[in-house]
Amino acid sequence: MAYISGPVLKHAATLGGFHVKNVIAYVPVLAFWGAAAGAGVATFTDNWPLFQKTFYQKIPFIGNHWVHNVDPEDTYY
Template sequence: MVAYVSRLSSKTALHFGRITLGNLTSYAPNLMFWGSASTFGLFVFTDGWPTFRDAFYSKIPYFGDHWVTVVAPEDSPQ
Protein backbone atom coordinates (compact mmCIF):
# COMPACT_ATOMS: atom_id res chain seq x y z
CA MET A 1 0.00 0.00 0.00
CA VAL A 2 1.22 3.54 -0.80
CA ALA A 3 1.23 6.29 1.86
CA TYR A 4 -0.41 9.54 0.84
CA VAL A 5 1.45 12.84 1.57
CA SER A 6 -0.81 15.87 1.59
CA ARG A 7 1.92 18.51 1.28
CA LEU A 8 5.62 18.82 0.54
CA SER A 9 7.88 18.18 3.49
CA SER A 10 11.02 20.33 3.46
CA LYS A 11 13.32 22.23 5.78
CA THR A 12 14.80 25.67 5.23
CA ALA A 13 18.59 25.83 5.33
CA LEU A 14 20.31 28.44 7.49
CA HIS A 15 20.80 31.48 5.28
CA PHE A 16 21.39 35.23 5.22
CA GLY A 17 19.73 36.55 2.09
CA ARG A 18 21.05 34.32 -0.68
CA ILE A 19 24.16 33.29 1.26
CA THR A 20 24.00 29.83 2.76
CA LEU A 21 26.63 27.90 4.65
CA GLY A 22 27.43 25.84 1.56
CA ASN A 23 27.90 28.96 -0.57
CA LEU A 24 30.11 30.54 2.06
CA THR A 25 32.39 27.52 2.37
CA SER A 26 32.74 27.23 -1.39
CA TYR A 27 33.60 30.94 -1.78
CA ALA A 28 35.90 31.10 1.28
CA PRO A 29 39.21 30.56 -0.61
CA ASN A 30 38.36 33.28 -3.15
CA LEU A 31 37.26 35.68 -0.43
CA MET A 32 40.46 35.08 1.55
CA PHE A 33 42.62 35.61 -1.55
CA TRP A 34 40.94 38.85 -2.62
CA GLY A 35 40.72 40.12 0.95
CA SER A 36 44.43 39.62 1.55
CA ALA A 37 45.30 41.08 -1.88
CA SER A 38 43.25 44.21 -1.23
CA THR A 39 44.78 44.59 2.25
CA PHE A 40 48.28 44.27 0.77
CA GLY A 41 47.36 46.84 -1.91
CA LEU A 42 46.12 49.21 0.78
CA PHE A 43 49.43 48.84 2.61
CA VAL A 44 51.40 49.50 -0.58
CA PHE A 45 49.48 52.63 -1.54
CA THR A 46 49.48 54.17 1.95
CA ASP A 47 53.17 53.49 2.61
CA GLY A 48 54.23 57.05 1.74
CA TRP A 49 51.61 58.83 3.83
CA PRO A 50 53.08 60.19 7.08
CA THR A 51 49.82 59.72 8.97
CA PHE A 52 49.76 55.99 8.24
CA ARG A 53 53.49 55.66 8.81
CA ASP A 54 53.32 57.21 12.29
CA ALA A 55 50.01 55.67 13.34
CA PHE A 56 50.30 52.12 12.03
CA TYR A 57 53.47 51.07 10.28
CA SER A 58 56.04 52.21 12.83
CA LYS A 59 54.22 50.17 15.51
CA ILE A 60 54.50 46.82 13.73
CA PRO A 61 56.66 44.67 16.05
CA TYR A 62 59.44 43.35 13.82
CA PHE A 63 59.13 45.51 10.68
CA GLY A 64 58.33 48.85 12.34
CA ASP A 65 61.94 50.01 12.44
CA HIS A 66 61.88 50.34 8.66
CA TRP A 67 59.58 53.37 8.89
CA VAL A 68 61.32 55.13 11.80
CA THR A 69 63.52 57.92 10.48
CA VAL A 70 66.65 58.70 12.46
CA VAL A 71 68.27 62.01 11.59
CA ALA A 72 71.87 62.55 12.59
CA PRO A 73 72.36 65.55 14.90
CA GLU A 74 74.68 67.30 12.44
CA ASP A 75 72.02 67.04 9.72
CA SER A 76 69.24 68.47 11.87
CA PRO A 77 68.48 72.14 11.18
CA GLN A 78 67.99 72.95 14.86
Protein backbone atom coordinates in the same frame (compact mmCIF):
# COMPACT_ATOMS: atom_id res chain seq x y z
CA MET B 1 0.41 2.75 -1.55
CA ALA B 2 0.90 5.35 1.19
CA TYR B 3 -0.89 8.65 1.07
CA ILE B 4 1.30 11.81 1.28
CA SER B 5 -0.59 14.81 2.59
CA GLY B 6 1.82 17.41 1.21
CA PRO B 7 5.42 18.13 0.37
CA VAL B 8 7.95 17.84 3.14
CA LEU B 9 9.82 21.14 3.35
CA LYS B 10 13.19 21.60 5.01
CA HIS B 11 14.55 24.93 6.12
CA ALA B 12 18.01 25.65 4.71
CA ALA B 13 20.37 27.45 7.08
CA THR B 14 21.06 31.03 6.03
CA LEU B 15 23.57 33.65 7.08
CA GLY B 16 22.44 37.17 6.29
CA GLY B 17 20.07 35.89 3.62
CA PHE B 18 22.74 33.71 1.96
CA HIS B 19 22.84 29.95 2.22
CA VAL B 20 25.63 28.77 4.50
CA LYS B 21 26.86 26.29 1.89
CA ASN B 22 27.40 29.13 -0.61
CA VAL B 23 29.06 31.36 2.00
CA ILE B 24 31.54 28.61 2.85
CA ALA B 25 32.30 28.15 -0.85
CA TYR B 26 33.13 31.87 -1.27
CA VAL B 27 35.36 32.21 1.84
CA PRO B 28 38.66 31.32 0.05
CA VAL B 29 37.92 33.69 -2.83
CA LEU B 30 37.00 36.55 -0.50
CA ALA B 31 40.10 35.90 1.63
CA PHE B 32 42.31 36.05 -1.47
CA TRP B 33 40.82 39.33 -2.69
CA GLY B 34 40.91 40.79 0.83
CA ALA B 35 44.62 39.97 1.14
CA ALA B 36 45.26 41.45 -2.31
CA ALA B 37 43.43 44.65 -1.37
CA GLY B 38 45.39 44.87 1.89
CA ALA B 39 48.68 44.41 0.03
CA GLY B 40 47.67 47.13 -2.45
CA VAL B 41 46.85 49.57 0.34
CA ALA B 42 50.13 48.75 2.08
CA THR B 43 52.06 49.28 -1.15
CA PHE B 44 50.57 52.65 -2.00
CA THR B 45 50.68 54.06 1.55
CA ASP B 46 54.22 52.93 2.39
CA ASN B 47 55.74 56.43 2.06
CA TRP B 48 52.93 58.43 3.67
CA PRO B 49 54.10 59.77 7.04
CA LEU B 50 50.62 59.52 8.55
CA PHE B 51 50.41 55.80 7.78
CA GLN B 52 54.00 55.26 8.89
CA LYS B 53 53.36 56.75 12.32
CA THR B 54 49.87 55.34 12.77
CA PHE B 55 50.27 51.78 11.50
CA TYR B 56 53.66 50.70 10.20
CA GLN B 57 55.86 51.77 13.13
CA LYS B 58 53.68 49.66 15.46
CA ILE B 59 54.32 46.37 13.63
CA PRO B 60 56.40 44.09 15.86
CA PHE B 61 59.98 43.30 14.76
CA ILE B 62 59.84 45.29 11.48
CA GLY B 63 58.31 48.56 12.68
CA ASN B 64 61.76 50.10 13.17
CA HIS B 65 62.14 50.21 9.39
CA TRP B 66 59.79 53.22 9.30
CA VAL B 67 61.35 55.11 12.24
CA HIS B 68 63.37 58.06 10.93
CA ASN B 69 66.24 59.20 13.13
CA VAL B 70 67.64 62.43 11.73
CA ASP B 71 71.33 63.09 12.32
CA PRO B 72 72.05 66.17 14.47
CA GLU B 73 74.14 67.66 11.65
CA ASP B 74 71.12 67.67 9.33
CA THR B 75 68.80 69.66 11.60
CA TYR B 76 68.24 73.35 11.04
CA TYR B 77 67.90 75.85 13.86
